[in-house]
């Protein structure tokens with residue numbers, strides 16, 4: 001089970017970020033899950049010291065630069081992330097897609113991540129859900145563009161996070177239902193099998209969108225998914241620790 005904690009642009013200070021990471025380390029003792037903490041870039045270095053050599057906690061970034069070369073003011077490269085102890089990177093989160101990232105940019109960022117031996121968490125998901133099943137096409141198009149002509153050897157470094165945009169940042173009762181998640185999980189697996197020409201799909205598929213300690217178990221069990229991408233609840237350390245414990249049972 002892979003649990004990704006996406007802290008987005010939180011918390012407000014380095015001190016608070018360090019405290020959250022230390023509290024997490026203290027509260028989550030027994031788990032078989034791999035927990036990937038994704039703080040803002042500026043906190044990565046300090047947080048990496050807290051989780052150094054952990055076999056439970058891993059460090060992830062929320063984005064990386066789309067191109068190569070160094071004359072890019074304000075950007076952070078995959079190489080820099082790697083040198084800071086980062087092992088995972090989120091690409092194509094809907095909040096990035098909303099302000100800058102096109103499908104082409106998402107594809108390029110995936111290549112940059114893989115070139116630097118980072119595991120890449122590729123976010124896909126429909127914006128709205130209508131009755132006409134158009135959402136299947138939307139997700140398929142995102143996957144086809146993201147994974148276009150990827151070298152076979154890099155497949156082991158890919159993780160898909162299915163995050164329906166309409167279910168992100170909502171009250172917990174508006175998270176997607178396990179049954180619907182399962183349906184999309186099967187669909188994504190089929191698309192991956194086709195576009196990557198695989199016999200068997202071992203790529204982990206996660207769900208994200210308003211997951212809390214109260215709905216996580218239902219989502220994992222009925223959604224039959226390989227993990228979760230969690231926003232707000234991952235900053236409430238008590239709740240987050242409880243969520244991880246519940247998944248163990």
Ligand code: PGA
Nearest residue numbers: 168169209210230231232
């Ligand atoms: P949320 O965020 O859990 O707060 O809905 C999830 C995400 O955007 O990754």
